[in-house]
Amino acid sequence: MSNKPLKGLKIIDFTHVQAGPACTQMLAWFGADVIKVERPGSGDVTRSQLRDIPNVDALYFTMLNSNKRSLTLDTKKPEGKAVLEKMIKESDVLVENFGPGALDRMGFSWERIQELNPRLILASVKGFSDGHEYEDLKVYENVAQCAGGAASTTGWWKGEQAGPMISAAALGDTNTGMHLAIGILTAYIGRQQTGKGQKVAVAMQDAVLNLCRVKMRDQLRLDNLGFLEEYPQYPHEMEAFADKVTPRGGNAGGGGQPGWILKCKGWQTDPNAYIYFTVQGHAWEPICDAIGKPEWKTDPAYTTPKARQPHIMDIFGTIEDWLKDKTKYEAVNILRKFDIPCAPVFSMKELLHDKSLRKSGSIVEVPHKERGSYWTVGSPIKFSDLKPEVTASPLLGEHTDEVLAELGYNKEQIAAMHAAKAV
Numbered sequence: 186m187s188n189k190p191l192k193g194l195k196i197i198d199f200t201h202v203q204a205g206p207a208c209t210q211m212l213a214w215f216g217a218d219v220i221k222v223e224r225p226g227s228g229d230v231t232r233s234q235l236r237d238i239p240n241v242d243a244l245y246f247t248m249l250n251s252n253k254r255s256l257t258l259d260t261k262k263p264e265g266k267a268v269l270e271k272m273i274k275e276s277d278v279l280v281e282n283f284g285p286g287a288l289d290r291m292g293f294s295w296e297r298i299q300e301l302n303p304r305l306i307l308a309s310v311k312g313f314s315d316g317h318e319y320e321d322l323k324v325y326e327n328v329a330q331c332a333g334g335a336a337s338t339t340g341w342w343k344g345e346q347a348g349p350m351i352s353a354a355a356l357g358d359t360n361t362g363m364h365l366a367i368g369i370l371t372a373y374i375g376r377q378q379t380g381k382g383q384k385v386a387v388a389m390q391d392a393v394l395n396l397c398r399v400k401m402r403d404q405l406r407l408d409n410l411g412f413l414e415e416y417p418q419y420p421h422e423m424e425a426f427a428d429k430v431t432p433r434g435g436n437a438g439g440g441g442q443p444g445w446i447l448k449c450k451g452w453q454t455d456p457n458a459y460i461y462f463t464v465q466g467h468a469w470e471p472i473c474d475a476i477g478k479p480e481w482k483t484d485p486a487y488t489t490p491k492a493r494q495p496h497i498m499d500i501f502g503t504i505e506d507w508l509k510d511k512t513k514y515e516a517v518n519i520l521r522k523f524d525i526p527c528a529p530v531f532s533m534k535e536l537l538h539d540k541s542l543r544k545s546g547s548i549v550e551v552p553h554k555e556r557g558s559y560w561t562v563g564s565p566i567k568f569s570d571l572k573p574e575v576t577a578s579p580l581l582g583e584h585t586d587e588v589l590a591e592l593g594y595n596k597e598q599i600a601a602m603h604a605a606k607a608v
């Protein structure tokens with residue numbers, strides 16, 4: 186058993202769906218005592234959404250709520266409110282991601298929470314920040330990707346697929362939860378200095394925007410220069426920059442080195458027979474050697490990034506030609522010897538069965554009372570003195586009586602709460 190640094194940190198997990206649960210799950214992996222508070226009877230909506238086995242918690246729930254305990258509580262009933270008040274008095278953090286104003290309407294405004302426990306850290310996810318002109322909106326993942334700049338800068342700028350595009354990665358949900366976790370730990374360290382809790386808020390729009398930093402950089406460069414030299418539109422489609430709005434760049438690299446997704450052997454039938462290939466400026470000579478084009482090392486049309494850029498797509502075409510008889514794995518095995526930044530495009534199926542990911546604990550199998558077991562994504566953060574152990578997500582209300590007893594309620598009081606349907 187490794188040391189768990191967050192042991193003793195008591196968290197009221199008043200979250201649902203993905204953004205909040207991803208945050209509290211991570212803190213639970215690192216040792217926090219996370220008590221998920223759920224509506225009696227139904228619980229977190231993800232328990233029943235997109236089920237793969239009838240009447241058993243869906244994977245959406247199990248994969249976002251491991252290592253937690255579950256308490257059912259109707260916080261709109263007086264008995265439920267009283268329990269939540271007691272929990273607030275005895276906990277370190279309350280995390281919530283309800284729609285705007287829901288916690289206030291329930292009677293737990295920030296002012297009231299401070300009265301109950303001035304040491305408590307209140308951590309919230311909302312779609313937009315406090316005071317924002319859209320602060321009243323409810324927000325889900327894709328809405329946040331649109332509001333935070335990811336959708337307008339992702340996808341194709343021409344052709345049938347042109348238009349804003351959503352990423353499959355949870356830039357709005359889990360990403361916001363990760364930002365919130367950093368905020369919670371910061372407020373916790375702050376409390377060790379001041380003795381006071383504080384309110385920590387992360388808006389999904391802001392968390393997406395924080396990941397779109399380089400696209401904001403491009404907007405600022407575009408304002409100054411009128412074009413973006415590393416975009417695939419440069420220099421043949423300069424009209425793409427005419428409105429001085431950061432265009433979509435397809436699969437182009439976002440940094441100083443051009444890159445693209447290239448076809449490998451079998452792409453005609455395998456939708457993921459591709460690699461990502463990066464042309465690092467200082468690695469040009471090894472690239473020429475790797476792909477059998479030594480003459481490019483001295484040809485002035487190829488020797489500098491500036492000289493290559495006007496025909497970079499032709500260069501990628503030549504590399505694709507070289508890739509024709511190589512699988513994505515064979516290609517990477519050759520390119521790695523030349524120190525070229527590249528990787529296969531992995532499917533979810535490949536990732537699920539990946540030996541390295543299973544060995545490192547990034548993909549783990551977790552025993553579960555009703556499912557038998559489930560596979561999930563483990564901690565992406567690795568420590569030298571902590572090996573996060575992923576344990577099952579709780580059944581709905583599995584720990585209700587246990588948590589109530591810990592709060593000091595006796596058997597009769599607990600029975601009365603059940604009778605009143607408050608738990």
Ligand SMILES: CC(C)(COP(=O)(O)OP(=O)(O)OC[C@H]1O[C@@H](n2cnc3c(N)ncnc32)[C@H](O)[C@@H]1OP(=O)(O)O)[C@@H](O)C(=O)NCCC(=O)NCCS
Nearest residue numbers: 202203204223224259260261282283284290311312323324
């Ligand atoms: C995700 C979201 C769109 C879902 O909206 P929703 O399903 O309509 O749910 P809400 O969060 O608004 O909550 C609905 C109600 O349930 C109530 N509720 C929740 N848990 C309860 C409990 N244990 N007991 C009693 N009532 C409860 C809330 O108080 C709220 O009541 P009210 O609106 O009457 O005041 C919304 O919660 C939201 O915008 N959250 C913030 C942004 C966010 O995190 N989005 C990403 C989710 S992955």
